[in-house]
Amino acid sequence: MKNLISIKDLSIEEIEKIFSLAKQIKKKPHKFSRYLQGKSFALIFHKPSLRTRVSFETGIFQLGAKAVYLEEEIGVPVRRSLGEGWTEREAVKDIARVLSSYVEGVVIRTFSHQLLLDFAEYSTVPVINALTDLLHPCQVLSDLFTIKERKGDLKKVKIAYVGDGNNVCYSLIYGCNKTKADLNIATPLGYEPKMKIPALPAGRKNQKSPPKAGPPSAEKIRIMNNPIEAVKDADIIYTDVWTSMGKEEEKEERKKIFQNFQVNKKLVSYAKADCLIMHCLPAHRGEEITDEVIDGKNSIVFEQAENRLHLQKAILILLDIL
């Protein structure tokens, strides 16, 4: 693996290798304490982060390497006046070239997915996507690992994603397409994932249009606008914030539009009795999820957050050796 930009770019064998190594790391973390000794990784974050930043920084440290966190140091991206590909200080491609001569990998959280792609084009060391407006692959790989730990064979698991068709949702589509997990997505009308989804044949974007025959994998991914229908028989209900970072000006409008998509006790009652609850966090309690559900006995959100650490350590090791 050169980069980890999207789950779409990974083979199922690579995903299984990541899961298997993450399992070993979780069991015996000290065994891996020198795997990346003497190496350095740059972390560039243009958006806030608790889980991703801390799990990468500590994960890198636990593998014997050093993390260098960069924020204002390289300047924030300037998107409108100069076009994408620039920060206030210099061209992204120059930053990529320079950093490549100092560190063994770069972890980036930014707004524009294109900026990440531009960086990766000029970087000669692996680039890891720590979230863009489009995708959140480390999150979803870790979540599928968590689901596998809890439920076993992903091919037999039914996941219902309820909420916004956002970056987490897109990565879930790619992750479920690769692992053949069943995925129902319920969003308000107009908030469905809009990017052309290679996993889905044309005409399957909304259940209102009659399904056309497509590749078998895509048969397991459905997009609809009814949350009750989506969670029926689900093994997992997954939700995320209604307003992602960068869309704050839409917050109040979205609160009204999404109100029927709240994961609450009533909605959960339509799923299987042992249905597990997931949320990538941060959660806006009382909006997309109620306290009762997120703190309930079927919630695995903190287990999910912990697994980010183990899974990302596996990614760092595999990027280094594959």
Ligand code: CP
């Ligand atoms: N889930 C997640 O990526 O959390 P942070 O935004 O806190 O990193």
Ligand code: NVA
């Ligand atoms: N969809 C959320 C995920 C946060 C981890 C966001 O982009 O803000």
